[in-house]
Amino acid sequence: MTTQFFGDTAILLGRSLRHITRSLDTIITTAVTPIAMMLLFVYVFGGAISASSDSYVNYLLPGILIITIASGISYTGFRLFLDMKSGIFERFHSMPIARSSVLWAHVLTSLVANLISLFVVVLVALLMGFRSGAGVLAWLAVVGILGLFTLALTWLAVIPGLTAKTADGASAFAYPLVFLPFISSAFVPTDTMPGPVRAFAEHQPVTSIVDAIRAIFAQQAVGTDIWIALAWCVGILVVAYVVAMITYRRKTA
Amino acid sequence: MTAAATAEPAIRVEGLDKSYKTLHVLRGVDFEVARGSIFALLGANGAGKTTIIKILSTLLRADAGSASVNGFDVVARAADVRESISLTGQFAAVDEILTGRENLVLVARLRHLTGAGAIADELLERFSLSDAATRRVSEYSGGMRRRLDIAMSLVGDPRVIFLDEPTTGLDPQARLEVWRAVRDLAGRGTTVLLTTQNLDEAEALADRIAILHGGRIIVSGTLAELKKLLPPATVEYAEKQPTLEDVFLALVGEEPRKEPR
Ligand SMILES: Nc1ncnc2c1ncn2[C@@H]1O[C@H](COP(=O)(O)OP(=O)(O)O)[C@@H](O)[C@H]1O
Ligand SMILES: [Mg+2]
Numbered sequence: 264m265t266t267q268f269f270g271d272t273a274i275l276l277g278r279s280l281r282h283i284t285r286s287l288d289t290i291i292t293t294a295v296t297p298i299a300m301m302l303l304f305v306y307v308f309g310g311a312i313s314a315s316s317d318s319y320v321n322y323l324l325p326g327i328l329i330i331t332i333a334s335g336i337s338y339t340g341f342r343l344f345l346d347m348k349s350g351i352f353e354r355f356h357s358m359p360i361a362r363s364s365v366l367w368a369h370v371l372t373s374l375v376a377n378l379i380s381l382f383v384v385v386l387v388a389l390l391m392g393f394r395s396g397a398g399v400l401a402w403l404a405v406v407g408i409l410g411l412f413t414l415a416l417t418w419l420a421v422i423p424g425l426t427a428k429t430a431d432g433a434s435a436f437a438y439p440l441v442f443l444p445f446i447s448s449a450f451v452p453t454d455t456m457p458g459p460v461r462a463f464a465e466h467q468p469v470t471s472i473v474d475a476i477r478a479i480f481a482q483q484a485v486g487t488d489i490w491i492a493l494a495w496c497v498g499i500l501v502v503a504y505v506v507a508m509i510t511y512r513r514k515t516a
Numbered sequence: 517m518t519a520a521a522t523a524e525p526a527i528r529v530e531g532l533d534k535s536y537k538t539l540h541v542l543r544g545v546d547f548e549v550a551r552g553s554i555f556a557l558l559g560a561n562g563a564g565k566t567t568i569i570k571i572l573s574t575l576l577r578a579d580a581g582s583a584s585v586n587g588f589d590v591v592a593r594a595a596d597v598r599e600s601i602s603l604t605g606q607f608a609a610v611d612e613i614l615t616g617r618e619n620l621v622l623v624a625r626l627r628h629l630t631g632a633g634a635i636a637d638e639l640l641e642r643f644s645l646s647d648a649a650t651r652r653v654s655e656y657s658g659g660m661r662r663r664l665d666i667a668m669s670l671v672g673d674p675r676v677i678f679l680d681e682p683t684t685g686l687d688p689q690a691r692l693e694v695w696r697a698v699r700d701l702a703g704r705g706t707t708v709l710l711t712t713q714n715l716d717e718a719e720a721l722a723d724r725i726a727i728l729h730g731g732r733i734i735v736s737g738t739l740a741e742l743k744k745l746l747p748p749a750t751v752e753y754a755e756k757q758p759t760l761e762d763v764f765l766a767l768v769g770e771e772p773r774k775e776p777r
Binding site: 270281358 | 605
């Protein structure tokens with residue numbers, strides 16, 4: 264049963280990866296908005312925003328990576344929605360395959376697609392002068408955090424992907440997530456913000472994730488941020504996974 | 517008679533009942549489909565044909581009653597049912613981004629068959645899709661898509677095939693192609709349960725026909741048996757043989773509005 268699950272998931276993953284490689288434009292689109300924001304903030308607002316670090320690109324990149332993921336997972340919801348609507352899910356479900364494979368293939372595809380988009384964004388940041396003395400392990404830690412965050416948001420995206428009535432509905436839920444970094448430490452330090460805004464900014468997941476990644480890139484002590492960041496990621500992941508699975512079971516009787 | 521054991525029907529449906537919230541769609545549906553035959557489930561739009569197909573293909577659970585396919589209960593032995601069947605849903609369930617051949621290979625691999633490529637090529641040939649094999653399905657016409665859809669259902673030679681309105685939305689030419697494919701299937705010993713709103717289609721293809729109306733099978737039998745159900749007076753006045761349409765309308769009552777053809 265479990266070997267069948269892995270085999271079926273691999274076959275279905277191959278299928279959805281083809282969707283990705285044949286519509287590379289979606290990956291480009293995913294990367295374009297964050298890159299545009301990065302250009303805007305660095306070359307237009309950058310002079311006026313005096314952040315503590317020497318290079319504003321260095322300061323900005325972690326938040327930009329979060330935005331990349333948030334806009335990337337809207338495509339996950341969209342792709343899932345298309346499969347639900349097209350009837351291909353019903354074909355798969357009427358076949359002798361592990362049903363959860365169908366969902367896992369989408370989730371893993373989301374992970375791959377987002378990692379490609381993140382890679383593109385980091386390349387552009389390097390061209391814009393992003394520098395980090397972080398070693399291989401530190402980079403792996405960053406990839407790990409971002410991967411975990413992507414996984415958490417992907418399971419979140421599965422819920423509207425399964426339940427939405429329209430394609431817009433399936434992807435629209437991601438928009439608030441894209442704006443979450445703006446009320447966080449992603450672009451400016453939170454201590455400049457007025458009371459209630461600051462309280463929100465300092466207690467939402469993006470700030471801890473951004474601060475942790477920023478510290479790793481700068482080779483500083485990450486402190487408690489990393490644990491808060493991981494707790495957020497795992498918390499969102501578990502809740503979203505459970506709700507998504509219940510929704511999936513209900514949808515597939 | 518030893519025939520009794522082997523004549524176990526391919527599909528047996530007993531007292532099937534299903535509601536969607538307050539909408540009571542199936543109210544005790546009974547029918548049987550003999551192995552190797554083509555059985556048409558005839559009913560107007562919204563009669564519950566797709567609901568029955570979904571229950572039989574383990575996508576949906578009935579509220580009451582029982583159903584078995586290839587001798588397996590659809591609830592208790594769902595995995596065995598899935599091994600035995602193939603579903604061609606009401607809307608072509610093909611992957612638009614993949615090519616025709618890739619779609620077939622995908623299904624063959626998911627069915628854990630060896631030689632997926634050869635199976636795909638054979639089916640492409642059989643459904644006259646060889647020339648379009650390496651083109652993306654998004655470029656296919658409606659008829660080609662439906663043919664591919666049916667071809668995908670034949671991968672692995674399932675014992676029982678469900679075709680939910682296989683020709684709805686197709687032009688006459690494509691419809692004839694699908695009909696040929698269905699007859700070909702039955703010739704190979706596959707059991708076919710097809711649904712249709714189209715009386716000519718049932719008349720042209722099916723060994724037995726059941727009319728689903730008001731949540732029940734109101735009549736079922738061969739075409740000849742159904743024609744006998746017509747009141748004799750009507751037959752006398754008819755200039756030619758009564759069509760299935762005459763039978764259908766006589767049984768369910770003439771609808772106030774008739775869909776233009
Ligand atoms: N998931 C659903 N939720 C609520 N109502 C449904 C659902 N699926 C079908 N129905 C309704 O049940 C009735 C029968 O539907 P269906 O089985 O699709 O009929 P048919 O295939 O014969 O056209 C229709 O009135 C339809 O609107
Ligand atoms: Mg239907």
